[in-house]
Amino acid sequence: MRTLLTHATLIDCVDPQARPDCAVLLEDGRIRDIFPAGSAPAVGDAEVVDLKGAYLLPGLWDVHIHPDYFQSLTDMPLPEQVTLFGHRLQQALLESGIVGLRCAGAHHYMDVAWKRAFDSGQHLGPRLFAAGHFLTTTGGHFLTSGHALEVDGPYGWVTAIREQIKNGVDHIKLNLSGGIMGPAWDLHRHSFLLPDELKAAFDICKLREFKVMAHATNPAAVKAAILAGAHSIEHGYILDDECIELFLEHDAWYVPTLSISHLTPGQASNDWEKRWVKNRNLAQSLCCRADAASDVHQHGFIKALKAGVKMALGSDIRPLKDAALLELGLWVRDGATPWQALVAATRNGAAICGMGEQLGTVEKGKIADLIVVGANPLEDINNVRRLQLVLKDGRIVADKRGTAR
Structure with missing residues (x-):
């Protein structure tokens, strides 16, 4: 199958400049060639799609995602939860152009099940990277989510990690500290693991060659995780200068999840944020905790951004079709340029999942997972919401040109 996209304004997420009137040839699910303005090839048997100047990008x-949270299976039985998760994943792809997602915790390995269904072609959906349960200690983080497993002692951690591996996960999610969203004893300034537990958990991941996605929210937890070999630090609500130095020294990734500390009634700054906050209806006590953490979180985010720490975009909120779009807006609101935010949500998103050679930019030879939007996101990051087309493996899977603004 060959498709020629013509009259595209190309944002390839390699060069920070938009290139007008390009043509892109797709063949057998990949980007076969890219032609500058005025040099489109002969059509041949390719289907021609005229983008009429719209913006083509990865x-x-x-x-950083989770399925919807339910406190018990009596709230929603497991089959319905699994089905809902699949629906949310498909919505993210088809309604918002989210082509890749990395899970940070899901009970009963529902993320593994959907990953296999999507990868096999049994169902249409995004590229999904599975974590299985997120692992924490007894009395650890976010136990009411249903996605946490409480484990204790060095061999408790080793056993739990081996169970995740056996059940087909792509990476291991370790919760090393508390969070903002939790009961009074679940605090983001607290670390949870004892040194022998931390060592055992990371040792078995190294032996089995599994990357660690580390929930680490305070300087002590961040430093311990990086020194132990974490692939990525999630949240990092409090970062000091030594944290930044260690990120750079160990080439670790940072996923700041600004949505957790920034989306409260007092902080919502546009209609999308206000609508999400109203629907979320977060308890006042948790809003207060988020508000109290917000400025310090922003400070660490800016510090990491200016220092050149590798950063990728993860939201940690739901619904998935809205989450990344809200997080993109928060990146720019907190001081990133639209280019930095867009790279975090495309090129760096693919790279943190080990897919940087195949996805995340518009370059010859790469897999053609692409979106087309109606206005320039480098001028206003919220223009990614003006979605016209979604392509997966070079095939149009969503066409909104009749309704896009």
């Missing part, structure tokens, strides 16, 4: 990634 599909978006959200590298």
Whole structure:
């Protein structure tokens, strides 16, 4: 199958400049060639899609997601939860152009099940990277989510990690500290693991060659995780100068999840944020905790951004079709340029998942997971919402040109 996209304004997420009137040839699910203005090839048997100047860019990634939270299976039985998760994943692809997602915790390995279904072609959906359960200690983080497993002692951690591996996960999610969203004893300034537990958990991951996605929210937890070999630090609500130095020295990734500390009634700054906050209806006590953490979180985010720490975009909120778009807006609101935010949600999203050679930019030879939007996201990052087309493996899977603004 060959498709020629003509009259595209190309944002390839390699060069920070938009290139007008390009043509892109797709063949067998990949980008066969890219032609500058005025040099489109003979059509041949290719289907021609005239983009009429719209903006062609890589599909978006959200590298910190969870299924919807239910406190017990009596609230929603497991089959319905699994089905709902699949629906949310498909919505993210088809309605928002989120082509890749990395899970940060899901009970009963529902993320593994959907990953296999999507990868096999059994169902249409985004590229999904599975974590299985997120692992924490007894009395650890976010136990009411249903996605946490409480484990204790060095061999408790080793056993739990081996179970995740056996059940087909792509990476291991370790919760090393508390969070903002939790009961009074679940605080983001607290670390949870004892040194022998931390060592055992990371040792078995190294032996089995599994990357660690580390929930680490305070300087002590961040430093311990990086020194132990974490692939990525999630949240990092409090970062000091030594944290930044260690990120750079160890080439670790940072996924700041600004949405957790920034989306409260007092901080919502546009209609999308206000609508999400109203629907979320977060308890006042948790809003207060988020508000109290917000400025310090922003400070660490800016410090990491200016220092050149590798950063990818992850939201940690739901619904998935809205989450990455809200997080993109918060990146820019907190001081990133639209270019930095867009790279975090495309090129870096693919790279943190080990897919940087195949996805995340518009370059010859790469897999054609692409989106088309109606206005320039380098001028206003919220223009990614003006979605016209979504392509997966070079095939149009969503066409909104009749309704796009």
